[in-house]
Amino acid sequence: MFSTFQRIQQYCGFVTTVTVLLAASISIASLIEDHYFINIPSASINLQSIDVRFGKPQIGYNYKRQEYALMKFDLEADLRPLFTWNTKQLFVYLAATYPGKPYTNKVVVWDAIIKDKEEALISLRDATADYAIYDVTGKFNGRNATLSLEWNLQPYVGPLLWNKGAEREKFVFPPLKSTR
Template sequence: MFSTFQRIQQYWGFVTTVTVFLAAAISISSVIQEHYFVDIPRVSINVQSIDVRYGKPHIGYNYKRQEYSLMKFDLEADLTPLFTWNTKQLFVYLAATYPGKPYANKVVVWDAIIRSKEDAVLSLSDMTADYSIYDVTGKFNGRNATLSLEWNAQPYVGLLTWNKGSERERFEFPQPATAR
């Protein structure tokens, strides 16, 4: 009555349908679990030093002389509550936010990928920032800034979730070390 090809096609359609509904159920349960049952991690940030220099920042396409900032910091974070049964990895980064015209500037200073729950306890002291900060105007002018730990939880199945830590460290950009 049915050919072998038709039977394989029906079986494959059934398996595909079940897989899609199973993935949707996993995704929905992960979102519910994250919003209601996951604790906010403990985070502590301490800016050790900020060095503003005048020169070429040695990154990107911008070769003009301008002010750029290098920083050292301490970071203590326990991100183990973010690892659930559906968490594949965490993308964690420190972001510096400071006012600018016409919009506020947000710059990533340090980042890491955490692949397991065992590696989710961060204890960094006197860490040098991976990336220098420079402004499009070329000057910081002693602006106030905020440093915060943020993360992106990447699940095996489901939507990416972006969150911000509750700890924020405020600092001010000093005047450049060398005169112009």
Template sequence: MHSNVQRVQQYFGFLTTVVLSLAVALSLTSIILDQFITVPSSSISLDTLNVRYGRPQIGYDTRRQEYAFMTFDLSADLSSLFNWNTKQLFVYVAATYPGRPYSNKIVVWDTIIRDKQDAYISLKNQTADYAIYDVTGKFNGRNATLSLEWNVQPYVGILTWNKSPEKTRITFPKFT
């Protein structure tokens, strides 16, 4: 009838089908569950914004340009984003400002949250991890908005991105 190799192949083929079906079911239930989660509230306030003119401290670029450093306060409760399928959250503060021909979006600060207990963020006078640069080399007094955004990374399923509706407007000073 069937050899032992054929029986093992049938067993693993059936096992693979069952595991794949369970993974699809888990992924669909987490997508449905995400529809009922309320967007967490947060607040961001800018403490200081320093714009400097000079050679950037990173990379091999030798041209002189404007770059900005900032400190900010942040409070957010992201514990509602955790469920049985959440592996971790990638949380970041993004600065968005207009440019030509598209708008610019730059990550200013980021962190990874792996536990629901660590999902409450309360930062005071936090220095931005990354400086803000513009492709043109000058900010020219443009307005920008700071917003808290996150990426939910599940054990099984698709990645989802979202952001807090609260935003903070900032204005880059004109460098003289």
């Protein structure tokens, strides 16, 4: 009645349908769990120093000489509440946000990928920023800025979940000390 090829095709179609429905139900369940039951992790950021310099930094990739900022900070964060049964890994980063024309600038200064719940307890003392902060205009001119801890939760199945809020610290870019 049916050939072997038709039976294999029907079986593969059934398995694919069941797999898609299972993945969709896992995705919906994890979204509901994250939306209603997840705890906001605790974090503490303390900016130790920020130094505005002129020239080409050793950190980063830029050809022209301009103002850039380097910073040192302390970070204490407990991100273990973000790890659930559907969490594959967590991309965590410190972002500096400051006003610009015509847009607000957001620059990542430090980042880490956390793959285990045991690694999700972060304690950094006098850590140096991984990346220097540049501005399109080439000058900071004492602008107000905010340093915030943000994350991207990457599940096994489902959409990426972005930051739900964490500690923020406000600071002002200091003036340029010298142009040497």
